[in-house]
Amino acid sequence: MVEGSGFRGIIEFFADIGMYDVILPFLLVFAIVFAILEKTKIFGTDSIAGKEYSKKNINSIVAFVIAFLVIASSQLVAIINEAVANVVLLLILSVCFLMLVGSFYHHTEDVKLEGGWRKLFMIIMFIGIVLIFLNAIKIDGDMSVIMWAYNWLSTHWTTNFGASVLFLLIIIVFILYATKEPGESGKPKAHEKSH
Numbered sequence: 001m002v003e004g005s006g007f008r009g010i011i012e013f014f015a016d017i018g019m020y021d022v023i024l025p026f027l028l029v030f031a032i033v034f035a036i037l038e039k040t041k042i043f044g045t046d047s048i049a050g051k052e053y054s055k056k057n058i059n060s061i062v063a064f065v066i067a068f069l070v071i072a073s074s075q076l077v078a079i080i081n082e083a084v085a086n087v088v089l090l091l092i093l094s095v096c097f098l099m100l101v102g103s104f105y106h107h108t109e110d111v112k113l114e115g116g117w118r119k120l121f122m123i124i125m126f127i128g129i130v131l132i133f134l135n136a137i138k139i140d141g142d143m144s145v146i147m148w149a150y151n152w153l154s155t156h157w158t159t160n161f162g163a164s165v166l167f168l169l170i171i172i173v174f175i176l177y178a179t180k181e182p183g184e185s186g187k188p189k190a191h192e193k194s195h
Helices: 006-016 019-040 056-072 074-102 115-136 145-156 159-179 190-194
Strands: 045-048 051-054 138-140
Touching (some): 019 056, 019 074
16 A cells, blocks of 8 residues: 655655755855845946946855855754744744734725834844744754743742842843934924024
């Protein structure tokens, strides 16, 4: 009796030849590094017929070498595979949330997250990505950084420690509030300057 489908056999064949451990992480790292080097032009530009072009040959060689160095480390490849899969899951969850929000709007209305809502969801996504990467990084055998931090806090957390952390947080918030530059609301308006 044949187990699984033909498509599952293709996925297993790709896994056997190293598609997920070598080829895809290599292409991902190469594409990201090459795009960053092309955008920043840190290796300079060439002037051809009066137009500036990035040095694609140097950028591609550097991106190629960095991608090879990354796939040489099985630990880095494992982190990339786990983190990217979870980041895509986070992206799918955000799209599902936006679909649910859109269900409360009329089909002629635009669904937009304005002002504070957009910043809130950007902060949530940033925290989610940081937690995903901390969970993907294994330090002590199979223990992730998040589990190590949780174990450390559970054994070292006392009333004095908690009060000290809370006190430091209050001091940091106060310093940030006291030293922040005034925003647009603190500046006088154009018509007030003329009077």
